Amino acid sequence: MIEVIKVAKIYPPDINALHEISLTVSRGEMCFLTGKSGAGKTTLFKLICNMDQATSGLIEVDGQKMNLLRGRKLSQLRQKIGVAYQDFKLLPKRTAAENIAVSMEVSYKKPQIIRDRVCSLLDQLGLADKYNIPTGELSHGEQQRVTLARAVANFPTLILADEPTGNLDAVTTKRVMRLLSNCNKDGATILIATHDETIFRKSSHRVLEITNGRLKKMTGVPTVP
Amino acid sequence: MSFLFTVLRQLGRNLRQTWGVQIMTLLTVALSVLIFSFSYLVYTNIVHFGDRLSENIRLIVYLDEEPGPELRKQLERKILQFDDVEEINFVSREQAYNRFKAQLGENAAVLDGMPKNFLSPSVEVVPLNTLTHLNRLKDFSDYLSKMGGIQKVQFGQNWVEKFNYTSQLITIIVIASGALLILTTIFIVAHTIRLTILGRHNELELLKLVGATNNYIRAPFLLEGLLQGLLGSSIGLGTLYALFLWVKIHFTTSGFMAIFDFTFLNPWGTVIIILSSILLCTIGSWVTMQRFVKVC
Ligand SMILES: Nc1ncnc2c1ncn2[C@@H]1O[C@H](COP(=O)(O)OP(=O)(O)OP(=O)(O)O)[C@@H](O)[C@H]1O
Ligand SMILES: [Mg+2]
Numbered sequence: 001m002i003e004v005i006k007v008a009k010i011y012p013p014d015i016n017a018l019h020e021i022s023l024t025v026s027r028g029e030m031c032f033l034t035g036k037s038g039a040g041k042t043t044l045f046k047l048i049c050n051m052d053q054a055t056s057g058l059i060e061v062d063g064q065k066m067n068l069l070r071g072r073k074l075s076q077l078r079q080k081i082g083v084a085y086q087d088f089k090l091l092p093k094r095t096a097a098e099n100i101a102v103s104m105e106v107s108y109k110k111p112q113i114i115r116d117r118v119c120s121l122l123d124q125l126g127l128a129d130k131y132n133i134p135t136g137e138l139s140h141g142e143q144q145r146v147t148l149a150r151a152v153a154n155f156p157t158l159i160l161a162d163e164p165t166g167n168l169d170a171v172t173t174k175r176v177m178r179l180l181s182n183c184n185k186d187g188a189t190i191l192i193a194t195h196d197e198t199i200f201r202k203s204s205h206r207v208l209e210i211t212n213g214r215l216k217k218m219t220g221v222p223t224v225p
Numbered sequence: 226m227s228f229l230f231t232v233l234r235q236l237g238r239n240l241r242q243t244w245g246v247q248i249m250t251l252l253t254v255a256l257s258v259l260i261f262s263f264s265y266l267v268y269t270n271i272v273h274f275g276d277r278l279s280e281n282i283r284l285i286v287y288l289d290e291e292p293g294p295e296l297r298k299q300l301e302r303k304i305l306q307f308d309d310v311e312e313i314n315f316v317s318r319e320q321a322y323n324r325f326k327a328q329l330g331e332n333a334a335v336l337d338g339m340p341k342n343f344l345s346p347s348v349e350v351v352p353l354n355t356l357t358h359l360n361r362l363k364d365f366s367d368y369l370s371k372m373g374g375i376q377k378v379q380f381g382q383n384w385v386e387k388f389n390y391t392s393q394l395i396t397i398i399v400i401a402s403g404a405l406l407i408l409t410t411i412f413i414v415a416h417t418i419r420l421t422i423l424g425r426h427n428e429l430e431l432l433k434l435v436g437a438t439n440n441y442i443r444a445p446f447l448l449e450g451l452l453q454g455l456l457g458s459s460i461g462l463g464t465l466y467a468l469f470l471w472v473k474i475h476f477t478t479s480g481f482m483a484i485f486d487f488t489f490l491n492p493w494g495t496v497i498i499i500l501s502s503i504l505l506c507t508i509g510s511w512v513t514m515q516r517f518v519k520v521c
Contacts, residue, residue, distance in 0.1 A: 049434070051434065071438075071439065072438055072439075075433075075436045075437060075438040075439075076436065077436070078433075078434065078435065078436030079435070079436030080436075081436075083434070089427075089430075089431050089434070091427065091428055091431065102431065102432070102435055103435040103436075105231055105234075106432060106435050106436050106437040106438070106441055107436070108227040108228055108231055109227070110227060111230070150435075154435075
């Protein structure tokens with residue numbers, strides 16, 4: 001699903017965020033990306049979802065070279081990648097439901113289908129009563145879950161979750177992880193960037209560790225359900 | 226179906242968010258359409274009026290002597306050298322006398338005892354009935370009066386000059402207000418769309434990230450421009466029509482204005498004004514998008 005081959009990213013003037021990283025994530029795999037703050041996790045995500053271009057190296061997602069994609073092809077691929085951004089990127093004046101719906105609207109899903117999906121997601125994440133609340137009025141942890149809901153709403157084949165549990169208590173963290181596992185069981189490939197050891201310590205999934213822009217350690221083997 | 230629904234919903238959100246500016250834009254577009262179509266309406270009425278009057282315009286060239294066949298040919302050639310004309314009629318002393326007598330009708334008796342040759346022979350030149358030819362009427366008459374054997378040349382001099390002056394002025398106003406229309410619609414609409422785009426910058430960025438196609442992002446803005454053009458021009462033309470009816474009812478039923486036979490723009494003119502406003506507004510919004518919504 002994801003092929004990252006010798007990818008480097010240098011932010012101007014000369015901040016070397018990634019040094020020739022290579023990694024492969026197979027279709028249907030769920031794996032964790034960990035590392036100190038500033039190690040380069042978010043940077044790697046940005047390159048994979050084409051928010052930013054790599055300085056050198058090659059990234060392929062679903063068999064398509066990311067640096068060559070333009071226009072409609074790029075839009076179509078992006079509809080298949082759900083990203084929960086670390087900085088959320090929510091629209092504060094829109095309600096939680098509207099924010100989640102955005103990712104389904106762009107692929108012209110029917111309003112009824114969107115409404116059902118949004119309700120079900122809010123329910124699973126314990127936000128059922130926030131349907132009509134503008135996200136600007138939600139707590140940090142609630143916003144974080146809305147972001148995740150938006151990322152998974154359109155049934156993407158690849159989910160990138162950047163710190164999905166950073167501000168959450170143990171119970172809510174469990175809910176979030178259950179949602180992600182369910183998506184994974186339905187066939188989605190999932191990459192989770194996190195500092196939170198509790199969510200991957202006991203799991204059987206692969207854990208990749210980045211240090212200073214280099215892939216340091218891998219534990220576990222690729223597991224495809 | 227879903228595409229249309231989505232586009233309309235997005236349009237609704239745009240309008241709701243910036244309705245104040247939208248209304249200002251709408252009024253500006255309406256006002257420029259009103260100014261333009263008003264001057265165009267005046268122009269068409271003036272041209273129409275002029276056409277009817279100019280059907281009766283002719284240059285009358287009074288001659289010293291009754292021209293023989295030789296001289297007639299020579300005069301005809303000289304006249305045609307200057308300009309093509311509709312027709313040239315030679316009026317002999319006797320014809321002039323008879324015409325005069327016919328005009329007097331019952332009072333023809335006053336002519337009794339007068340010699341039949343007291344009127345000068347003349348040439349009637351009927352110019353081609355178009356504005357450019359009429360504009361040269363004065364030059365034409367100067368030219369004719371310099372030919373040999375001519376007493377004087379007569380036509381509704383003052384009147385024609387004033388009419389020409391007015392119609393030229395109106396033409397300039399039509400052109401200027403047309404340019405104004407083009408500029409305001411394009412720039413105002415572009416400006417409004419730019420405000421909408423800047424106000425929704427975050428949302429547009431997000432839409433791109435979640436995979437919105439260019440059409441998805443652009444269609445609502447194009448539609449917004451289209452709507453501005455359609456509503457703006459309809460309001461402008463509607464106001465003009467109301468104004469037109471009002472003037473017609475209050476002024477042309479009596480008094481000197483009654484000689485004017487006012488007509489409104491023909492349906493085609495109306496349709497063309499609406500269509501071009503729509504086109505201009507859509508261009509305005511398209512241009513802005515080219516600049517401010519980066520394509521992925
Ligand atoms: N837009 C940018 N311009 C310049 N430098 C940047 C930019 N984005 C990230 N960096 C730098 O790249 C490095 C990696 O940043 P990145 O956001 O990938 O870290 P991270 O692993 O996600 O950290 P955290 O766990 O705190 O989220 C950092 O040193 C950061 O300063
Ligand atoms: Mg990060």
